[in-house]
Amino acid sequence: MQHQRDVLRRAFAPVVEEPIPPNLLVEHLVVRPRRGWASAWQAAAAAILLAIGGAGGWTLHDQMRPTRGIAALAQEATNSYAVYAPDRTRPVELAATDRAQLIAWGTERLNRPVAIPDLSSVGFKLLGGRLVATPHGAGLLTMYENATGTRLVMLTRPMSVDQNRPMSEEMDGTVGSVTWSRNGLGYSIAGALLPERIHSIADHAREQLLSES
Numbered sequence: 679m680q681h682q683r684d685v686l687r688r689a690f691a692p693v694v695e696e697p698i699p700p701n702l703l704v705e706h707l708v709v710r711p712r713r714g715w716a717s718a719w720q721a722a723a724a725a726i727l728l729a730i731g732g733a734g735g736w737t738l739h740d741q742m743r744p745t746r747g748i749a750a751l752a753q754e755a756t757n758s759y760a761v762y763a764p765d766r767t768r769p770v771e772l773a774a775t776d777r778a779q780l781i782a783w784g785t786e787r788l789n790r791p792v793a794i795p796d797l798s799s800v801g802f803k804l805l806g807g808r809l810v811a812t813p814h815g816a817g818l819l820t821m822y823e824n825a826t827g828t829r830l831v832m833l834t835r836p837m838s839v840d841q842n843r844p845m846s847e848e849m850d851g852t853v854g855s856v857t858w859s860r861n862g863l864g865y866s867i868a869g870a871l872l873p874e875r876i877h878s879i880a881d882h883a884r885e886q887l888l889s890e891s
Contacts, residue, residue, distance in 0.1 A: 746814075747840035748864065752848045752857040754812045755833040755866035758819050759853055762808075763829040763869070770806030770821055780807045784818035784834070790863060792834055794820050795886040800879050802830055814838065830869035830876070832883065837864040845880060847873035856880040860887070 745753060762769050772780045777794060784792040787809055794804065802822035810819045810833070817835035837859050845858040855868035856876045865887070867880045 747837070748843050748846055748857050748859065749848075750812075750814060751833065751835065751837070751840075751859075751864045751866045752846070752855045752868070753850070754810075754814075754817065754835075755831060755855050755857065755868040756848075756850045756853045758810055758817075758833055759829075759831045759868040759870075762819065762821065763831060769829075771808035773806040774804040776806065777804065780818075780820070783809065787816045788818060788834070788836055790836055792818050792863070793887055793890045795832075795883040797822050797830075797879060797883060800882050801825065802879065805829075828869065828871070830867055830871070830879065832865060832867045834863060834865050837862055840864070845877065845884075847877060849873055858884065860884075 772783070781792060781794055784807075794807070796804070798804075801824045803824075805821045805823050807818060807820035810817050812833075812835060814837075815835060817833050820832045820834075822830045822832070840859055841862045843857075843859045843864075845856050848855045848857065849872070852870050853868055854871050854873040854876050855866055856873055856879075857864065857866035858880070859865065865880075865883070867876055867883065869876060
């Protein structure tokens, strides 16, 4: 064994005298794995942040996607009610006495024949109306009021989608609405009433609109 050890020493003596390569120094062998782990953690963190950011971006994208069709019309009627119905000074631009002028105005701006139903038989008299801007173009807003001062609005505008849809009910906070469309025109009646109460009024309005079309 002593003889074998001496032989090995003589054989590897030149190599033993050579300097240690820098990449085999102890400090490099210790630091390199740490750097590798740090890089791995950084890559993992970046991937997680990218995934979270992407998911959040698509969620926000979905939330910001504009509402269309019947749902959009119902929201527009609800918003218009919130803006104009509480106004006791000038809730409408043209009064009920200018009904013919209001119809002509709406027909011209909507580029479609429009009609204004008479809801007096269900307890709501016409106050008048105005044109309003919506994300989907101009709309004709008419307003009604009963003997106790409760007001309703009806929003009419052309529909690019949902051009023929049956009545649907919505409740947004304290404001209910009933919305439908026929032959490319949409109608939504909104007010501080339950949708089932508005539905009977909307049925009456739809019957008149059908007879006038």
